Amino acid sequence: MSTDTYLAIDLGATSGRVILGRVGERSVRTATVARFANEPLAWPDGLHWNLPAIYRGVLDGIRQAVADAGEVRGIGVDSWGVDYGLVGPGGRLLGLPYHYRDARTRGLAAELDEAALYRRTGVPNQEINTLTQLVAEQRAGTLDPSARLGFVADLLAHLLTGRLAAERTLASTSQLFDPAGHWSDEAIAAHGLPRALFPDPLGPGDVVGELRAGVVDELGLDAPVPVTAVAAHDTASAVAAIPAAGPGFAYVSCGTWALVGVEVDRPIRTEASRVAGFTNELGAGGAVRYQKNVTALWILSECLRAWSHGGERPDLTELLAAAAEQPGYVSLVDPDAPELTRPGDMPAKVARFCRRTGQPVPVTRAQIVRCVVDSLALAFAHYADQAGRLSGSPADVVHLVGGGANNTLLCRLTADAAGRPVVAGPAEATALGNLLVQARGGRTAGELAAVRALSAASSPTVRYEPRADPAVAAARERFAALLGAAA
Incomplete structure (x- = not known):
């Protein structure tokens, strides 16, 4: 029975893994080919995720998986929700993503109009929500108006392909997304956030793009591999x-x-x-x-x-x-x-x-x-x-x-x-x-x-x-x- 080989990059709050899946008509067999620690960084301005270390762990895992399996048909990335990074012009990462346990949002969620937000997005107030974090950045004067937002799995897909999009299951954790499947312009405008901050959404099964040439060369691959927007939350x-x-x-x-x-x-x-x-x-x-x-x-x-x-x-x-x-x-x-x-x-x-x-x-x-x-x-x-x-x-x-x-x-x-x-x-x-x-x-x-x-x-x-x-x-x-x- 023929099988196709795919890679799942599964990013958790304490570790990341690269899992090889051989998918046949009637079954799938999996093997973890790489695991790496995901340790937050306590910097003077707060608690952050070490995105460069995560990216390095992902690349090393893909390299090992290809060495083990040969041809790979596709790659998908999933992660936890709410946390995000900002990407500037030219695709440059603007600092490291904050950790959802960072203290800068303490007490801020109670100031937001939960009833109105719930009618628009179906998400209740929480200090960890993307909206609460963005309001904190806005008040601190650190929200770059030229930036675009990427959730953690979306940031990894961007680093791999060069394309930044917002996968819908992740976006729906933000308190800024209408569960009908699109960004809530009302919620965004009500909090004075720039609409251009929010990339076009993709759904589970949509293709983000192929591995960019620099990644293909670094990993020594024979050809680009497609990266799919899975159910990325x-x-x-x-x-x-x-x-x-x-x-x-x-x-x-x-x-x-x-x-x-x-x-x-x-x-x-x-x-x-x-x-x-x-x-x-x-x-x-x-x-x-x-x-x-x-x-x-x-x-x-x-x-x-x-x-x-x-x-x-x-x-x-x-x-x-x-x-x-x-x-x-x-x-x-x-x-x-x-x-x-x-x-x-x-x-x-x-x-x-x-x-x-x-x-x-x-x-x-x-x-x-x-x-x-x-x-x-x-x-x-x-x-x-x-x-x-x-x-x-x-x-x-x-x-x-x-x-x-x-x-x-x-x-x-x-x-x-x-x-x-x-x-x-x-x-x-x-x-x-x-x-x-x-x-x-x-x-x-x-x-x-x-x-x-x-x-x-x-x-x-x-x-x-x-x-x-x-x-x-x-x-x-x-x-x-x-x-x-x-x-």
């Missing part, structure tokens, strides 16, 4: 690869962040939706991802960092096994409480939250991990139910993809809390979605169905049935009461 790529045969599912794309929601045909921009904090972001095949952002595995990562001494990092698998032996739902936290979304001594922050809300205070590592995992499972169930109610699209099953699919305790507790089966996997959904949109397209619902069928044929999954646990109902009520219990 990493969550959009992950959701594209959900192995579902039809509608009627909720999803949890779980990594550093979790995105919990459902797919709908059109954006939900009601007042109830805005108050609940749901966002409308675009996906492959013309779908709208109606979802809630939840701080997720980052909380566990910060706990591990706090417990690391002398270069020794605790083993998460062992901690999860110990946590599974602890009684459940003793103490709960709101994963999106402001103090839990910022770097620091996370175990101490979890303990303070529990103390402040009148709960037993977890002391041991196993107790803290159990508290966090219980809380994440309850959050996933809560927001999956809420997405179904607000959209009129209730779900019979929850698909959990991304790194969280490897966390057996989290998957099992999510099924218990949701009262519905959880289908876990693929863990590499983002890379699969990237590769398969290149190979099968992502413009139409039919193309998306083909992507999902091939993902289902290629990806082992684990199904977790909900267990009868009388403590779940009370735990869900307690969790709902904790939401918004900010410090």
